[in-house]
Amino acid sequence: xxxxxxxxxxxxxxxxxxxxxxxxxxxxxxxxxxxxxxxxxxxxxxxxxxxxxxxxxxxxxxxxxxxxxxxxxxxxxxxxxxxxxxxxxxxxxxxxxxxxxxxxxxxxxxxxxxxxxxxxxxxxxxxxxxxxxxxxxxxxxxxxxxxxxxxxxxxxxxxxxxxxxxxxxxxxxxxxxxxxxxxxxxxxxxxxxxxxxxxxxxxxxxxxxxxxxxxxxxxxxxx
Amino acid sequence: xxxxxxxxxxxxxxxxxxxxxxxxxxxxxxxxxxxxxxxxxxxxxxxxxxxxxxxxxxxxxxxxxxxxxxxxxxxxxxxxxxxxxxxxxxxxxxxxxxxxxxxxxxxxxxxxxxxxxxxxxxxxxxxxxxxxxxxxxxxxxxxxxxxxxxxxxxxxxxxxxxxxxxxxxxxxxxxxxxxxxxxxxxxxxxxxxxxxxxxxxxxxxxxxxxxxxxxxxxxxxxxxxxxxxxxxxxxxxxxxxxxxxxxxxxxxxxxxxxxxxxxxxxxxxxxxxxxxxxxxxxxxxxxxxxxxxxxxxxxxxxxxxxxxxxxxxxxxxxxxx
Numbered sequence: 001x002x003x004x005x006x007x008x009x010x011x012x013x014x015x016x017x018x019x020x021x022x023x024x025x026x027x028x029x030x031x032x033x034x035x036x037x038x039x040x041x042x043x044x045x046x047x048x049x050x051x052x053x054x055x056x057x058x059x060x061x062x063x064x065x066x067x068x069x070x071x072x073x074x075x076x077x078x079x080x081x082x083x084x085x086x087x088x089x090x091x092x093x094x095x096x097x098x099x100x101x102x103x104x105x106x107x108x109x110x111x112x113x114x115x116x117x118x119x120x121x122x123x124x125x126x127x128x129x130x131x132x133x134x135x136x137x138x139x140x141x142x143x144x145x146x147x148x149x150x151x152x153x154x155x156x157x158x159x160x161x162x163x164x165x166x167x168x169x170x171x172x173x174x175x176x177x178x179x180x181x182x183x184x185x186x187x188x189x190x191x192x193x194x195x196x197x198x199x200x201x202x203x204x205x206x207x208x209x210x211x212x213x214x215x216x217x218x219x220x221x222x223x
Numbered sequence: 224x225x226x227x228x229x230x231x232x233x234x235x236x237x238x239x240x241x242x243x244x245x246x247x248x249x250x251x252x253x254x255x256x257x258x259x260x261x262x263x264x265x266x267x268x269x270x271x272x273x274x275x276x277x278x279x280x281x282x283x284x285x286x287x288x289x290x291x292x293x294x295x296x297x298x299x300x301x302x303x304x305x306x307x308x309x310x311x312x313x314x315x316x317x318x319x320x321x322x323x324x325x326x327x328x329x330x331x332x333x334x335x336x337x338x339x340x341x342x343x344x345x346x347x348x349x350x351x352x353x354x355x356x357x358x359x360x361x362x363x364x365x366x367x368x369x370x371x372x373x374x375x376x377x378x379x380x381x382x383x384x385x386x387x388x389x390x391x392x393x394x395x396x397x398x399x400x401x402x403x404x405x406x407x408x409x410x411x412x413x414x415x416x417x418x419x420x421x422x423x424x425x426x427x428x429x430x431x432x433x434x435x436x437x438x439x440x441x442x443x444x445x446x447x448x449x450x451x452x453x454x455x456x457x458x459x460x461x462x463x464x465x466x467x468x469x470x471x472x473x474x475x476x477x478x479x480x481x482x483x484x485x486x487x488x489x490x491x492x493x494x495x496x497x498x499x500x501x502x503x504x505x506x507x508x509x510x511x512x513x514x515x516x517x518x519x520x521x522x523x524x525x526x527x528x529x530x531x532x533x534x535x536x537x538x539x540x541x542x543x544x
């Protein structure tokens with residue numbers, strides 16, 4: 001009964017769908033999967049503990065919090081709104097389009113610009129929100145505000161994901177090469193990277209379409 | 224000499240992360256609700272950051288269990304904080320002007336500069352290899368410098384900065400640990416052999432020989448498996464060996480192109496899954512969206528679906544030239 005090992009996947013899907021406590025759901029999924037696969041309980045805890053500590057880099061953004069705390073208290077959002085307000089016909093779509101091009105090209109050259117904590121909250125979101133208000137001429141509704149946040153976060157992900165493999169030494173490219181090598185196909189890193197360029201270009205275009213559609217929605221919602 | 228920059232220096236920045244957690248635990252003593260639970264939660268988080276390499280993994284795992292019990296029983300809560308007055312923010316903004324952006328820009332510029340730095344890492348056999356700096360050092364150095372600049376430019380009160388930092392961390396809450404915990408879940412899955420089970424199931428039902436069907440199954444296999452695992456890298460290894468090679472590449476596909484597109488097809492799945500917490504759920508908390516889980520994913524689903532179609536078409540056109 002190999003299929004019983006998938007119980008962890010089922011627990012995750014159910015737990016997330018039912019909006020149960022995420023930390024507990026993930027822990028239960030891990031422990032149950034381990035137990036039905038015949039792993040010792042304490043060995044499971046050991047795997048979880050080891051992996052959790054090895055993944056601390058994912059949460060290194062915590063040390064950025066004091067910086068954000070200070071610059072927000074000293075009026076960074078207000079300043080962003082002021083500067084964007086001075087630009088003629090600024091709009092959320094224009095700000096995010098510019099951002100996706102910069103973010104994608106930087107990502108393709110393995111330049112580390114980006115991050116939801118490092119860039120989106122302190123810089124991109126305030127500018128996008130201010131631009132959306134400027135183009136609308138009045139305050140955003142709660143729904144529009146939510147959409148601005150969603151799109152700002154999304155643009156960071158688009159630029160990050162779909163452009164990173166254009167860099168030949170990106171970890172994804174290296175993994176593709178080694179995965180193919182195991183299967184008996186030797187390909188060069190640069191051939192994988194150049195095959196990734198079309199995806200980057202199309203993703204930039206589609207991002208622009210999405211954010212300009214949002215612009216129209218915001219301007220239409222003025223009445 | 225051991226590799227100081229690679230092994231010990233990053234720990235310094237994890238200690239700083241731990242201090243941020245401890246300060247939040249200390250602030251939690253003012254909580255009206257769930258005081259004890261919140262204090263314990265952030266203290267344990269701080270300990271794992273600070274002493275992660277010293278504490279035995281079994282103990283870390285047990286600490287995580289305790290933390291899971293605390294969040295499950297709703298014993299971790301956000302305290303009450305006084306918001307800075309809009310007027311004082313406006314006044315500060317007019318006084319400081321555009322200089323307020325310097326710290327934020329510094330983080331990017333310094334991290335960028337440091338990403339080009341290479342040093343000779345000496346391994347146990349005494350062989351030196353040029354190595355890039357650890358990511359923790361890049362972000363850590365950049366943030367510490369930015370913090371110093373922010374202090375010089377804004378001259379904030381320490382007590383206010385501590386309040387605001389604790390508020391930010393409590394707002395993000397347990398979500399900030401989710402990416403690490405899901406990474407740990409992935410390790411358990413791979414130890415248990417979950418990947419093999421799924422790829423066996425898929426390859427037993429798919430007919431071989433039809434290129435279009437092969438491409439569609441490979442792309443969707445990457446998308447769905449990435450959504451389940453929350454990680455395209457984990458999916459790639461399993462799905463490319465199980466589906467990509469027999470159903471697409473062996474039918475005449477160009478390995479480099481199919482492999483490259485297979486990976487980015489997986490990223491379409493990443494855009495749609497709460498399992499990729501660091502990309503989709505933590506940003507909700509960081510940007511303070513109303514919906515704590517789905518705001519970012521909702522914005523991304525139309526894009527992801529379009530990109531899936533794009534991948535299938537691209538694979539059929541440029542993958543079989």
